Amino acid sequence: MISSMTSFDILEETHQLSQVILSSEVFYHFKECKYKLQHDKEAQTLIKCFVQIKEDYEEVQRFGKYHPNFHETSKKVRELKRELDLHPVISAYKKAETELDQLLIEISRIIANTVSPHIKVPSGNPYFDSIACGGGCGTGGSCGCK
Known part of the structure; x- marks a missing residue:
């Protein structure tokens, strides 16, 4: 299918996909937050x-x-970070941001798997991205990939 599509067709499909994302409830909620x-x-x-x-x-x-001032400054940072995390507007924004991120990751995964199941798609979590090597990582196979 892709081999028969022109660059213009691909750009048009991309534009339509972006419009769907921009009109989604998840994106609207993110913008509101x-x-x-x-x-x-x-x-x-x-x-x-x-x-x-x-x-x-x-x-x-x-x-x-x-x-x-090491201990004093460290304590202030932890206290203020907790205050930020518990603020209702900030926590709502972070939650909406995570939901939008998950939507975009899922869309990326669908597109990548349509092209080839061997394409790696970042999950948004560095821990899982580092252990989920699907091959071709450049370590010479020391990570266990093929």
């Missing part, structure tokens, strides 16, 4: 504070436990 996140003053303040404390943390990490 993103809008709410961008316009929530409390969430934006938390994000700005987290970015600042994260920069401080990265500076402290250069010296590790020998830095005078």
